[in-house]
Amino acid sequence: GAGVSQSPSNKVTEKGKDVELRCDPISGHTALYWYRQSLGQGLEFLIYFQGNSAPDKSGLPSDRFSAERTGGSVSTLTIQRTQQEDSAVYLCASSSGGNQPQHFGDGTRLSIL
Amino acid sequence: AQSVAQPEDQVNVAEGNPLTVKCTYSVSGNPYLFWYVQYPNRGLQFLLKYITGDNLVKGSYGFEAEFNKSQTSFHLKKPSALVSDSALYFCAVVRSARQLTFGSGTQLTVLP
Numbered sequence: 001g002a003g004v005s006q007s008p009s010n011k012v013t014e015k016g017k018d019v020e021l022r023c024d025p026i027s028g029h030t031a032l033y034w035y036r037q038s039l040g041q042g043l044e045f046l047i048y049f050q051g052n053s054a055p056d057k058s059g060l061p062s063d064r065f066s067a068e069r070t071g072g073s074v075s076t077l078t079i080q081r082t083q084q085e086d087s088a089v090y091l092c093a094s095s096s097g098g099n100q101p102q103h104f105g106d107g108t109r110l111s112i113l
Numbered sequence: 114a115q116s117v118a119q120p121e122d123q124v125n126v127a128e129g130n131p132l133t134v135k136c137t138y139s140v141s142g143n144p145y146l147f148w149y150v151q152y153p154n155r156g157l158q159f160l161l162k163y164i165t166g167d168n169l170v171k172g173s174y175g176f177e178a179e180f181n182k183s184q185t186s187f188h189l190k191k192p193s194a195l196v197s198d199s200a201l202y203f204c205a206v207v208r209s210a211r212q213l214t215f216g217s218g219t220q221l222t223v224l225p
Binding site: 042093102103 | 158213218
């Protein structure tokens with residue numbers, strides 16, 4: 001069956017540019033999460049969407065980061081004015097809610113030159 | 114705040130031998146614990162979870178984990194390791210139906 005799909009798989013951009021990362025969750029999953037994986041910081045939570053509730057943005061590292069989830073399905077993570085420290089793998093996960101397991105996409109590897 | 118610790122960055126084991134990947138947790142109240150595995154250039158794959166009930170949890174690919182409340186541990190085990198088990202393993206905890214807090218990861222290498 002279809003899993004969590006993320007695009008692009010790789011993104012290389014210049015410092016100062018804006019980037020958009022896309023996540024298409026498993027159909028019917030109400031919860032969607034964004035994480036960041038980097039060598040220095042490990043796996044970090046960024047943001048969480050649950051149904052129509054206001055998102056939990058407590059993990060976003062700065063106001064350059066934002067995310068939206070349209071129609072309770074696809075989500076876009078936007079990073080404005082990228083910095084070199086934003087270089088990481090950005091992982092998206094979805095679940096059916098509660099304490100059900102989160103299912104991860106293969107991530108977007110972001111490299112800032 | 115909830116947290117998990119994986120004290121070993123690297124674990125090496127011979128193929129066919131039992132393997133253990135260690136995890137300890139620090140949570141006030143009842144912990145919800147998970148194990149995930151990550152292969153190179155892939156996302157995380159769910160292996161197993163402990164919510165409540167039996168302390169021995171069985172998961173995918175022959176893995177199991179034992180929840181030990183007195184030692185605040187949730188070690189991942191497999192009776193007989195395969196070379197294909199070589200990967201990065203993460204322990205994680207969640208207090209509510211929200212984000213996972215991950216350990217630092219343990220690189221498992223199974224030697225043929």
